[in-house]
Amino acid sequence: MSTPAEQIVRLTSLSPGAGCACKLPLASLEELIREFGESVQPANTDLLIGMAEGDDAAVLRLDDDRALILTTDFFTPIVDRAYDWGRVAAANALSDVYAMGGRPLIALNLAAWPGADLPIELLAEVMQGAAAVASEAGCMVVGGHTIDDPVPKYGMAVVGMAHPDRLFAIDKAMPGDELVLTKPLGTGVIATALKRGAAEEEQVKAAVDSMTTLNASASEAALAAGARAATDVTGFGLLGHLHRMLRASGVSAEIHAREVPLLPGALELASAGFVSGGTRANISFLADAVHVDDGVSEDLSVLLHDAQTSGGLLIACPGPSAGLLADLRERGLPAVAVGRVTEGAAGEVAVGNG
Structure with missing residues (x-):
């Protein structure tokens, strides 16, 4: 067209x-x-x-x-x-x-x-x-x-x-909830590389395909699983939106960095320095709330802060997430359990390799 x-x-x-x-x-x-x-x-x-x-x-x-x-x-x-x-x-x-x-x-x-x-x-x-x-x-x-x-x-x-009794909100996460992410990360670094003429066609296509996938099926599956806390991952990155959910709910969380899905080429582009100003602002703001294990690479840490556009849903699933994950994957979504909600200081996130 x-x-x-x-x-x-x-x-x-x-x-x-x-x-x-x-x-x-x-x-x-x-x-x-x-x-x-x-x-x-x-x-x-x-x-x-x-x-x-x-x-x-x-x-x-x-x-x-x-x-x-x-x-x-x-x-x-x-x-x-x-x-x-x-x-x-x-x-x-x-x-x-x-x-x-x-x-x-x-x-x-x-x-x-x-x-x-x-x-x-x-x-x-x-x-x-x-x-x-x-x-x-x-x-x-x-x-x-x-x-x-x-x-x-x-x-x-x-x-x-x-339905007023079946709403997702960011202040309903509970200790023990498993955190499920329904789309891969990396749209920010790919879009930054595109702006600078460095993104490959396959990388851009994967990002566009992800960004134009509606979160309708993810929302339906989360409702069916009884989830009450969710948010979509956009400009504040995975860790920024998780931090806001945790702080509103008065809880903490653990993220298993190796489990977080990434778009093709995202890690390489982050390593090459294609990091947006929005992502750098996220890293700066979250410095006191996010604690990254020494075993997590700097490039992967950047992607966890990567400013997304039209990202997936981050769902706090009550109880084991196996049923929700199976439903999401049947709907064609590359969903992954990336961590869990824990008791602790409100808004704090511990990032390990898992």
Whole structure:
């Protein structure tokens, strides 16, 4: 679905973030929630999850059987093909609904576009890619908003639905839960290498395939397994999102680094130094909370902090995870048990080889 214009425009060169989705750094987000979150928490008993929790989306109970989920996400180009950027952006925006245990219903496009510098046909391709993924999810795309901006950005605002008694939240992890990751890591280093002209075609394809895989099946399997705590792994990396879940739940965790699945070429690209600014910010912020065993290589440690885009779900599975893993693999997902929740200082993570 490429156009002549697409062949001459490297979209990623217009992104200020080297291969990352340009999320606000974790440290800045934590400060924002401290300064702003409590003051705007509405006094409404039907608001099941709001800003104060710092979760993946907001959830409002409509009645005993229905809860409305509201989320949004958007970012600068992470791949060169406009159609693929739209696919990744849509899967990423829809993921927050799945991370709450819901299903997406309806979405709006959000776009910033340098109309004087890039043909509008490229934006049409971005939206076509997004519409294809939304259609796969059974989610209607019904309009949106566009502004003129020198740096292109695209994403979606999404409304979903869940049962109020069957929600995932980041503050429900319990000691003894096994931690299951449903997608491999490495999209950050691959996107950074792509921006610098160093990624191989096979590496980029594997990353795009992973980023455009919906978390719908993972969410369904987690619900069937009785999970109550989950999050999707995006810009704060595996360890950053795990840290937030653990701190909210008042628990610690162990991660078995050798068990963590990686995308093809990710370890080599990390070793070659293709590390985004977002990943470096994650490493800095988590330095006091994450304790990495000397036996874990520096490159693997970097990937555990790697800023992901449209990553998998991190599920805290109550009891043994064998049944959940079998279900996830039957659904075609490369899921792996990567650690467990433990008693200890809230938010701390011990990383060993396992």
